[in-house]
Amino acid sequence: MPDMSDRRILRHLLADPDASNAVLARRAGVTTASLWRRLERMREAGVIPAIQNRVDWRALGWEVEVSLRFTLDKTDPRAFDEFIAAAREVPEVTEIQTFLGSVDLRLSVIARDMAHWQQIYRARILTLPHVSDSDALMLVSTIKDSAELAL
Structure with missing residues (x-):
């Protein structure tokens, strides 16, 4: 289950999905390394599905x-x-x-x-x-x- 930091990361990720990890980490108040680990853990848990490009x-x-x-x-x-x-x-x-x-x-x-x-x-x-x-x-x-x- 995502904790408060994970939820903050997810809020910022949803608001700006194209933001770099460094920008996302700064906005979420975590280090870039922590952001990367948290994103990987959420991907493995299925909270964040595999990235899919969508065709218009x-x-x-x-x-x-x-x-x-x-x-x-x-x-x-x-x-x-x-x-x-x-x-x-x-x-x-x-x-x-x-x-x-x-x-x-x-x-x-x-x-x-x-x-x-x-x-x-x-x-x-x-x-x-x-x-x-x-x-x-x-x-x-x-x-x-x-x-x-x-x-």
Whole structure:
């Protein structure tokens, strides 16, 4: 469990993820060596996941983002596994999430434009197995995209 110094480091890391270790250590009130050890310990504990570079797909011309919600026909015990396996084969699916409740799964899908979205939807989404109901939400704008919580 992170102590107060770890939490202070995490607050500053979240506020400025590109800050150097020296700047981060100064802001958090610890030495650079202590910061490095604490960050390593938190990485090993899974508090800080591996660094992943994120691609801005809009900057590369992928203008359409759709969130698809699915309810599956659960009469087949393999429904979830077969649906997920098929969804993983769709290159434009960037995220797959499962839920408890009236919605079983959510897929995030990207497309270059509306014509491309229509091709993906007809050829790949409508053919996913075990779907009893679906709903599509097209992303208009992102107001907040943050993993920050009070620490």
